[in-house]
Amino acid sequence: MRISWxxxxxxxxxxxxxxxxVLQTLDVVQIVRFPSALDFLNLPSVGIVAGGVMLHVLISYPFYEIRRxxxxxxxxxxxxxxxxxTFKNDRRRILExxxxxxDNRNKTRKELAEQLSDTFEGxxxxxxxxxxxxxxxxxxxxIKIEERYNDTVQTSRVFQTMGTAAPAIGMLGTLMGLIIMLANFQDAEQLGLGLSFxxxxxxxxxxLAHLLMFPLATKFRVMAQHQYFRERVMLEGILMLHEGKPPLMIYDKLGAFISTLKDDTKDFAPTG
Structure with a gap:
């Protein structure tokens, strides 16, 4: 197995x-100190949560998935x-x-392949x-649609994993704070610092989990479902125009797809 440097x-x-x-929390080293007015910005707490979450996800996923x-x-x-x-605009594009x-089948096909080279339609x-x-x-x-869907869902899983890890890493810091409190039980100042930490x-x-990571995971999951449905519609529409179906048939069939849109998009995702 090749090592990812x-x-x-x-x-x-x-x-x-x-x-x-951790060392700054234990007062072994002192790297940064905030002014008293910014005590709520507890840098060691931020470092523990951020470092712990990123370590968790780096061990769980390949680097390219985290970068993506x-x-x-x-x-x-x-x-x-x-x-x-959006889907109505796609239908208008297909009719155009x-x-x-x-007018010119071969020329149009080649030009659209070049113009839309970075898209599924291309x-x-x-x-x-x-x-x-x-x-x-x-x-x-x-196969292409499934591949793009799985990539977006995997991005959702990365954020879901971060969101799951963040509170657990936060509890690690909480336990450290309690240890500091118990080790300095007779020192009121250290007791307060330990409780604060x-x-x-x-x-x-x-x-981090509930205001950022979990919402992002949900957003990417919904985006994946929308993208999957849209690309299925585009594939069907392009094949219909290629087969020379009349415009009214294309309009009605794509309209039937659009009419199935719901607020709950879980039905768009592939099954199995």
Whole structure:
């Protein structure tokens, strides 16, 4: 099995962050001190939660999946929602392609494959250019759809794992805070510091899990389901225009797909 040096380096970095935070908590080292007005920013607590969560996920998943999840996190808030209007726009695009297809079949097919090269639709037009049969395109298009769906779902799982780990890592900090309290039971100042640290790590773990990681996991899961449904519709529509189906048939059939849209999108996901 080949070693992923990126994973090893990240494990060392976040392991060092975790150990350093623990040592600062135990007052063995003092790296950073905040002004008293910012006492609520307990840096060792942040370091323990962040370092522990990242160590957990680095051991659980390959590095490329974690990198993909972090890149997706950067762009997730700019993603447009897939709603009824999106699907209606897709239907209009397919009808426009159908009109161009009638005028010049081969030229339109090649131009669309080039223009849409980075999209699922471009992939389908590329398959059409190779003269595969309808069943072969359905099979290969279906495999591509499943692959893209599984990638997005895996991103959701990465954030779900982070969310699950965060409160547990927070409890680790809480136990350390209790140890500090018991070791300095006669020192009122150390007693207060230990109690503060114990509560802050739990707080950071819960905030990270329930206000960021779990919502992100849900968002990517819903995005995967929407994407799966949309690409199935696009595959069907492109094959219909390729077969020369009349515009009214394409409009009605795609409209039937759109009419099945629900607020609960779990029915869009593949089964089995």
């Amino acid at each position: 990126a994973t090893v380096i990240c494990i060392l970095v976040f392991g060092f962050l975790l150990v350093l935070s 999840a972090l890149v997706a996190f950067i762009h997730v808030f700019s993603e447009s929602a897939l709603d009824r209007e 392609w159908q009109r161009l297809y009638r 992939y389908v037009f590329t398959l059409l250019n190779t003269n595969y049969s309808r069943d072969e395109i359905l099979d290969m298009g279906g 114990a509560l802050m790590t739990t707080l950071y773990g819960l905030v």
